[in-house]
Amino acid sequence: MSNLIKVIITVTCAAALSACELLHIPGPQTPVNDAPVEDANATYLCKTADTLEKFNDYCQLDRWSEFLLNVDGISWVERREIIKTLSEAPADRLQKVLLSQAEDTPYANRLRAQNWIRALKPVMDEQMQKVITVMVEQPSQQLLELESAITILSRVNTRQEKTISELQETLEARREELETQRDQVEQLLQIEANMSDEKRGN
Template sequence: MRSSFLVAALFFLAGCQNWNVDSNTAKRLDNQANKLVSNKDICLFNEPPADFTHNCDSAYWLNQWIAASEKTWQERKSTIQSFDESPFHILLTYIYTLPNDTPYQDRLRAQLALDKLAASFTPIAAKVIATVAGTQNTHMMELESALVVLEKENTARGEKINVLEKEAVTLRTKIEELLRIEATLMDKSRSTQQ
């Protein structure tokens, strides 16, 4: 009886301790949630460049991203070609190159242009862009780059295999010729011995 009570008390205390950890975790998550930014907190620049519209309008930029994802690469590319080198168009070009069907070179060019511009972003804008799009975009470019390297490696190996196959055919032909010569010499040797 006494041991049953002790076991029950231990389970109760262990449950209280786990509940305490869960409430601490919940408090920590609540504190993190309070640190998240709202739409009105995100301005791209403290002092936006001349003719830069929608500086603090993240909904505008998200809508541009959504609109870009609904267009083909050819449609986006023709739009990008009409852009100038202004900060507004650099950011818009970057957004237009985020969808997956964008070729590597165009994606890289837009990323490099944005990286130069990002130095003048507000810290929160730089963090949001890096978190929402930058990391995935960089990862996509790394995968595409690795794919190109693998394709080149496979092509080089395929060419080596073709060369080796031709050498194998040549060697096989030489071996067959040597076997015929050997057979002829063996026949002559037998005929002279008789």
């Protein structure tokens, strides 16, 4: 199970427990007034009819965790095909974002999901914006930065290995040159010694 799923499930449970506590706290009855009352269900992410129409079931945080649990363990290849079938409607785009959060999602596709999030935020209510930022966008951005750093480091190491290999080849070639030159000098010295011996013999 991915870290994102664990985080969403944990927050969903915590929010549900908090809502139950709010509903069962005893106290004196207060007169009813016309002031707006906050929904006790803290997992409800849509505060306007327009947002509710755009996101439907995904106004409930537990729908996010349910969706992630259903796709957990599905390979990226399969998830990619599901993404292709989804439209650009807000609820579908949100699903595409969630489908792009597993650890095996390629860098480019995770980056594309970040762009989808930025496009979705303006049509989300504040609570949903906070949820997608904290639970999806920020962790995904950290993974992107980590992958980018690893890629850069890998390239640096590759260049260093190539440089070391080239230096080793240069040193080996130079060693062979020196060996050849030494053989040539020894041959010349041997010729001169033989010539000196011949002169003395005469």
